[in-house]
Amino acid sequence: MSAGVQQSGSRWKHWRRHISLAALVLSVLFIAWRLILNRLLAAEMAAIHERNCPVTLAELDRWYPRVPVEENSALVFRKAFASLSGKFNPSFLVDDKSIDLPPLDEPGADPGKQTMAGYLSGNGEALALLHQASNIPRSRFPINLGKLSILPYPHLANVVRSAYLLQTDAASHDGDTSPELAVLSVESSFALSRSLAKEPLVRSHLARIETQRIAVSSLQHMLNKTSLTDEQLESLATALEKADDQRGLARAFIGQRCIGIHSFNLMRDTTDLTALPVGQSRPLGQRLLINVTVFLSSPQYLYDSCGFLQWDELNYLQLMDRYIQTAQTDFPERIAAAQLLRRSLDQQAGLHAFSRGWLRGMNGSRIILKDAAVTARLRSARIAIAVERFRVSHEHQLPQTLAELTPFGSSGVPNDPFDGQPLRYKKLTMGYVVYSIGEKGDGTGGRQDDLAFLVER
Numbered sequence: 534m535s536a537g538v539q540q541s542g543s544r545w546k547h548w549r550r551h552i553s554l555a556a557l558v559l560s561v562l563f564i565a566w567r568l569i570l571n572r573l574l575a576a577e578m579a580a581i582h583e584r585n586c587p588v589t590l591a592e593l594d595r596w597y598p599r600v601p602v603e604e605n606s607a608l609v610f611r612k613a614f615a616s617l618s619g620k621f622n623p624s625f626l627v628d629d630k631s632i633d634l635p636p637l638d639e640p641g642a643d644p645g646k647q648t649m650a651g652y653l654s655g656n657g658e659a660l661a662l663l664h665q666a667s668n669i670p671r672s673r674f675p676i677n678l679g680k681l682s683i684l685p686y687p688h689l690a691n692v693v694r695s696a697y698l699l700q701t702d703a704a705s706h707d708g709d710t711s712p713e714l715a716v717l718s719v720e721s722s723f724a725l726s727r728s729l730a731k732e733p734l735v736r737s738h739l740a741r742i743e744t745q746r747i748a749v750s751s752l753q754h755m756l757n758k759t760s761l762t763d764e765q766l767e768s769l770a771t772a773l774e775k776a777d778d779q780r781g782l783a784r785a786f787i788g789q790r791c792i793g794i795h796s797f798n799l800m801r802d803t804t805d806l807t808a809l810p811v812g813q814s815r816p817l818g819q820r821l822l823i824n825v826t827v828f829l830s831s832p833q834y835l836y837d838s839c840g841f842l843q844w845d846e847l848n849y850l851q852l853m854d855r856y857i858q859t860a861q862t863d864f865p866e867r868i869a870a871a872q873l874l875r876r877s878l879d880q881q882a883g884l885h886a887f888s889r890g891w892l893r894g895m896n897g898s899r900i901i902l903k904d905a906a907v908t909a910r911l912r913s914a915r916i917a918i919a920v921e922r923f924r925v926s927h928e929h930q931l932p933q934t935l936a937e938l939t940p941f942g943s944s945g946v947p948n949d950p951f952d953g954q955p956l957r958y959k960k961l962t963m964g965y966v967v968y969s970i971g972e973k974g975d976g977t978g979g980r981q982d983d984l985a986f987l988v989e990r
Contacts, residue, residue, distance in 0.1 A: 570843040577850045586787050593791040594678035597733055606669035607688075607728055613662035614691035618655045621697040649705055656698055663695055664717060667724030674732065678788070681795055689740040692729060696722050696744040700751040707758040715755050716765050722748035723772040730781055733788030735895060738781050742907040745776055749910045749986070756917060756988050757964075763925045770918045777911045777947075782904050783860035786897065790853040793891060797846040800887070842887070849888035852878070856897045864905060864950035868972075871901035902972055905950040906984060909969035912947035913956055913986035916967045920958075920988075931965055934958065964989040 578588050587593040602608065653660070674688050699718045706715035726744035729737045752769065755761075761769075852874070859870040875898035881889040919938045924931055932938060935946045935958045946955040949969045957968050968985035 573847055574843055587791050588794060590791055590795050591679045593788055597678055600671045600673040604671045605673060606666040607672040607674040609662055609666035610728055613659045616659045619652045653702055653705055660702055663721050667721040672728040692725060692740050693743055696725055696747040700747050703751045703755055712759045719752050720772050722751055723776050733784045735785045735789045738785035742904060745907050749914050752914055753986055757990055763922055766918050766922045773911055773915045783857050786857045786860055793849050845885050845888045848885045852892055865953040868905055871898040874898050908950045909984050913967040915947055916956055917986045917988060931960055
């Protein structure tokens with residue numbers, strides 16, 4: 534054998550040893566990588582359990598408190614939903630007294646339109662049930678959170694639809710000498726929003742704050758049209774105080790985290806072909822061949838096999854923890870933390886494809902800002918009620934400043950969620966306005982300001 538052949542064989546053995554060693558090192562590193570990811574995920578799950586929070590959908594369903602039938606307002610609300618008829622028409626709520634459209638039996642009447650009176654008379658049973666349910670303090674709608682539902686829950690749309698019905702009913706009593714029915718409908722609107730207070734879903738929280746927005750709008754409309762007694766105002770103040778509950782958003786994010794964990798588990802199951810019945814029925818050699826073939830042809834399978842799916846899930850859990858902690862933070866720090874979260878999500882690496890996509894879809898930072906805006910409306914409404922009580926006890930005079938208001942006692946005037954300062958108040962030529970500076974910090978309390986509670990009476 535020539536020296537060249539011996540030297541070539543020696544080099545091949547040398548490189549083969551290096552390749553074998555490199556393969557061994559890479560295998561050890563890969564195994565270590567997967568073990569570390571498994572440990573980190575297990576630690577995250579254990580930490581969630583230590584905080585008495587659910588991880589699985591079954592745990593989430595148990596976490597949503599059961600309510601005895603006789604104490605469950607949701608069951609009465611559902612009866613109200615079943616009897617709803619007609620479609621809400623925004624023209625019912627404008628100031629022009631000509632809002633009542635021609636009766637359907639008049640020549641030329643548009644059969645697609647209805648009068649306010651017709652809309653309300655067709656929903657008399659629903660209104661009675663909504664008022665009845667508002668006196669029942671606890672609520673749990675009969676939904677199964679142990680099973681993932683992609684479609685919207687029908688009761689959420691019906692909650693918002695019922696809020697518009699109550700708003701229309703309150704508006705129909707404008708100028709009544711006895712406005713008890715208008716007050717009752719506004720209070721029932723706030724009770725309707727409370728029926729979703731403990732439902733741990735983001736979509737439920739959004740329906741809840743939309744219902745609160747409608748209720749505040751209804752209250753503002755009523756205060757512009759009607760003088761109330763101190764007793765009625767005190768009752769409304771109690772409803773508003775109950776509505777300003779800051780625990781709902783964190784609860785919604787906790788439920789969303791369970792849905793995310795479930796989604797990651799589903800993805801892992803779909804990429805493990807040997808776990809499927811068709812895979813288990815085949816010999817080991819064929820099962821390995823199937824997995825190798827899919828490994829080389831499927832990006833999702835490769836993503837999971839290399840541990841990136843677990844890494845992505847770990848990133849998801851860490852970011853959801855930040856969303857939950859942000860939702861538990863006091864205002865205005867909550868808003869600053871939400872903006873920081875939004876920037877963090879924008880800077881996410883491309884390898885976190887699923888977590889980044891799902892979190893962007895949830896748009897948690899925007900939900901936090903929506904929640905802050907509704908909180909500002911609720912607190913402005915509380916101040917307006919205090920101003921009205923001052924007016925009742927001071928011969929129809931308005932306070933010059935909020936410092937003259939006594940109903941808030943030592944707790945002081947409610948703060949603006951957006952800057953932590955007391956909410957603003959201005960006397961107008963006719964009436965007054967209470968307002969928040971809003972997200973961009975330039976609120977002026979003008980008529981077009983969404984975060985202004987304006988009473989021109």
